Amino acid sequence: MSSPPEKEAPVRAPGRYHHGDLRAALMAASEAILLERGVEGFTLREAARRAGVSPAAPAHHFGDARGLLTALAVQGFETLGAYLRAGEAQGGSDPARRLKEQGLAYVRFALDHPARFDLMFRRARLNAQDPALVETSQAAFSVLQEGVAAIPGAGSPERASIRALAAWSTVHGFARLALDGEFDRFAGEVGLHAFTERLLPMILEGPG
């Protein structure tokens, strides 16, 4: 299963003064930079350069570099939420299986969109108070939390919350270690995706 196709970044019509959709173009360019160079390597000027626009132009749409990255992170949490709901749906009617599929979807998202995933948890580079950021990230967590609560043996609400944090920790840790290259020596030839598809279901079997 792969990700839905991303919308193309509109290119400026030649000879035009206005871009048309510079906002989207800057976000696409920025994601490409994140992929190539990581969050550390992102610069606002480079994003402007790739969008074919002067270094001062982005300010009209995002205020500053932090604003652009925050917008990208919001987009990331929206996509993550979509992955989780799609995974859940794939799990059919058994709550335990639905939750497991959600976990697989979490890691799949991280491997499909490493740059976004990375950025989403780099609070130091984001406007952590941004309402959209707060809302979309909490919405994504809610999907997980409800998935846990739907399981018959979930226990008290507090108990269910703890199980949700446990599940989150496991899939988040797996994703991070995978992306940071810590599994490379285990995955070897087969590649990270295949390694994940083989191991993660077993790992998620235990706690349910």
Added chain:
Amino acid sequence: MSSPPEKEAPVRAPGRYHHGDLRAALMAASEAILLERGVEGFTLREAARRAGVSPAAPAHHFGDARGLLTALAVQGFETLGAYLRAGEAQGGSDPARRLKEQGLAYVRFALDHPARFDLMFRRARLNAQDPALVETSQAAFSVLQEGVAAIPGAGSPERASIRALAAWSTVHGFARLALDGEFDRFAGEVGLHAFTERLLPMILEGPG
């Protein structure tokens, strides 16, 4: 339980041309910078400045910035290994309990030394091939792997390896989410350490 006291960074005797132990001083200064500003905020010049030395001096000891950070990461993996072994020992003779204490120790290390922990998994900033780095990081993982293997129901070696990766994922994810501030809204007043000491044992109860 808190960490053992760090050795002080030697300060240059006033009026002396040679520093005495610039290597240690630079590492201590660098760790302080990492704590204050994060890995992103680290610069070689700032480290030199804090050690009271010209910007060219560090090259004699570490080659370049990457070399300095790698040395710090090695130190980090050594300390992590010590935490894991100490935790294990605290677990007494029951293998399951020993493993659980090891997991607690992993997260405790991360919370006690957030800057080091962060750095240790930022391969992009390190000499990933550095022999000392490879060795110390593998040594730390071995402690965990042997802890899992010691459990009676661990199953085949492959099965045990998978359980080790599962345990690693859980504690690593918990630590990362905690450090990245994702638990702040749950932890609230009590603080991250107390929150961890209360929740993590319950989380590690499940899979053993």
Added chain:
DNA sequence: TGTACATCAGTGAACGCGCGTTCACTGATGTAC
């Protein structure tokens, strides 16, 4: 339908900054004899 005008979305030059690294050098140390 035409036009005045406010607003929006760009330009491009300039700012001041701190960075990593290189370079030729010098002061201090320690070792061979």
Added chain:
DNA sequence: TGTACATCAGTGAACGCGCGTTCACTGATGTAC
């Protein structure tokens, strides 16, 4: 015990670089009347 000399561990000035942001500006758009 003394001394020559290689090696080591520093200096400090300079390099070229790319960065984020500011500024006064202008071209394009769209709306009120």
